[in-house]
Amino acid sequence: MDFNKIIEYQKKDEELIRIERDLNNNINKKVFNEMIAVVKKAQEKSSNLESKAQALINEYNSLKKIYEDNLAQIQKFISKNLESLSDKDLESILKASNILTNNLNILEKKLFNEAENFNITLNEFEQAKKQYGFAKIKYNDNKQKYEQFLKEKSPIIQDIKNQLKNLERGIDSKLINKYKQLRSDKLFPVFVGLNEKSCGGCMMELSSAEIEKVKSNGYIECDNCHRIIINN
């Protein structure tokens, strides 16, 4: 069996594998994919912060309402003509007034906390926005670079593919199918020589019967790595 053509095919295919590997491992591609995740995270964060801010505003407004109601009540007490009141009434008004003053103090503290929380949320929101903007720039820049790289490689890829197609015509269909199957299993090189007494792919030592078979048959499939070992 003549393996020259399939070996030539494999050699040409190696050029394609190299380019495909370069494209897959391209740093710009890696970065822009990472930036997609960053942008998505920043968007989620912004959306969460928006809901949080809305909740804080609602809470602030309801506290403000309670505060104002309490204040109005105190003012109502103050505006009463104290001289016309009995001691008992005065005492109960004072008691109620103390409770209200106490409530107002608590509310004031709560309002202050709400305002603080709101500022923190606002800062986080600004940070998320900045991060989003930064990631977007980085994404665009790296995507553009990757696309430029791809554009440069595309005609080369096409040329290799055309050459492979031409080479394929002269190869036994059984061999080429086996090659394609193993190549799609990420096994490369598919066809290897005999390395003294071992498989030229995985280096597993062959039995003398197997070596004999390679020599008489022209090839065998390696038991270990499933590559095709040919007699070279």
Ligand SMILES: [Zn+2]
């Ligand atoms: Zn092997």
